[in-house]
Amino acid sequence: MVELKEKKTHSNAQRAVQELRALIFSGELAAGSDHLETELAERLGMSRTPVREAALLLESQGLLEMRPRKGVRILPVSSDDMREIYDVLTELESLAAERAAAIGYTRDELARLNAAIGDMDAAIAAENLEGWAEADDRFHAELVRLGGNSRVEMIVAMMSDQVRRAKASTLFIRPLPVQSNEDHRAVYQAIFKGDPETARRIHRAHRQQAREILTGLLEKHRLKSL
Amino acid sequence: MVELKEKKTHSNAQRAVQELRALIFSGELAAGSDHLETELAERLGMSRTPVREAALLLESQGLLEMRPRKGVRILPVSSDDMREIYDVLTELESLAAERAAAIGYTRDELARLNAAIGDMDAAIAAENLEGWAEADDRFHAELVRLGGNSRVEMIVAMMSDQVRRAKASTLFIRPLPVQSNEDHRAVYQAIFKGDPETARRIHRAHRQQAREILTGLLEKHRLKSL
DNA sequence: GTGTTTTTTAATGCATACATAAATAAATGC
DNA sequence: GCATTTATTTATGTATGCATTAAAAAACAC
Secondary structure, eight states: OOOOOOOOOSOHHHHHHHHHHHHHHHTSSOTTOEEOHHHHHHHHTSOHHHHHHHHHHHHHTTSEEEETTTEEEEOOOBHHHHHHHHHHHHHHHHHHHHHHHHHOOOTTTTHHHHHHHHHHHHHHHTTOHHHHHHHHHHHHHHHHHHHTOHHHHHHHHHHHHHHHHHHHHHGGGSOOOTTHHHHHHHHHHHHHHTOHHHHHHHHHHHHHHHHHHHHHHHHHTTOOBO | OOOOOOOOOSOHHHHHHHHHHHHHHHTSSOTTOEEOHHHHHHHHTSOHHHHHHHHHHHHHTTSEEEETTTEEEEOOOBHHHHHHHHHHHHHHHHHHHHHHHHHOOOTTTTHHHHHHHHHHHHHHHTTOHHHHHHHHHHHHHHHHHHHTOHHHHHHHHHHHHHHHHHHHHHGGGSOOOHHHHHHHHHHHHHHHHTOHHHHHHHHHHHHHHHHHHHHHHHHHTTOOBO
């Protein structure tokens, strides 16, 4: 059998991280399910060593848990977890908004943020929920990037990962987020005008409201974990 | 040669994590220094495998960096890093203070927090800086614990680790933190009385001030990295 | 001496082997 | 039958070997 020799731009361990993430987000590795290292290794076509290293990383990111002899467990996210995560996101994103406003960006530098807002509007008009969710993610990621604190960026990315699956599950039981974009615009304006207090205050309120809506939904629908 | 058969309560990988942390905090593995996996493995009396796993974990915690062929680099902490870290700590600890106040604890449940404040007073009176630093750490850790958000706890612990070495280096060039404990008491009071807004506001101001003092010191003494 | 190519060295990334210990099944006693 | 012990299985944790390849050293040209 002839091996296809593809150029290896990534190490196997890196590939394992990416592929495991993809499997988790797609739900192929369901929340709460257990998987032996050997099984995952075979699935990814590599030995246990790089799989183990990848799993160790994903464990530190809170996506899974390695339990001796029970295999790798994909962590479910409970509504309590969701509350914790949203609280962290609220604080750190508000900080980012404040800092972004304090730094003072040009309209050009804020183009991506603005574009995300536009895309959300368009998606809402088209009732395209996935499109809206994608643009919303983009808005928040860009906001945090503009905040200029690499640690905040990292933590927010990590927490966002943890809720990503939940978002997919709740997307279709949510109300259309029409109010949401007014907040986004107001945050954008405050950043552009260089008004840190306003940027913080509005974004904070925005996030707290999002939290209430989401946790309310989860409880109403008895979704204890995702 | 007879092997001493000690009971192994921890895996080698866990031991490696603990010992590497200890070596880093003690400065035996100095910030900025490089160390080959083989060297560390020999030093810890185990093979490369568990050392590698430990290093992977510590990398995810921001204590070191694994660079192919260059070995494991113990990460220095620049004054910019310090600013980032303090900003994160400010936000998340303030959240914890607010939540702790909202939860409403009895005097008994707040005993450890109160004890830490007392110990700081005593240490200041005795001009025992290490003692003060230890009690200060204890205060902050307990505050965060009372906040009841496990993710906040984890992140704060991680960030605190990153500044731990810096604290040791700057401890003796700092002014005696006399004002500091008034803030601590006020935060304690607000939590005990169940006043979330006050708890948040005071702790936030306290942390921001600490940040200013520390970054000011670092720049004054031209300590670019630690 | 300086810049370029070739050779050598050696650190890592990964596969593999295996001892250990947990979990399960089988065997035994009553 | 049921409880208890023993045997068996098997997933992990770790050591080890090796191919790969980046970096260092050497050889070479000029």
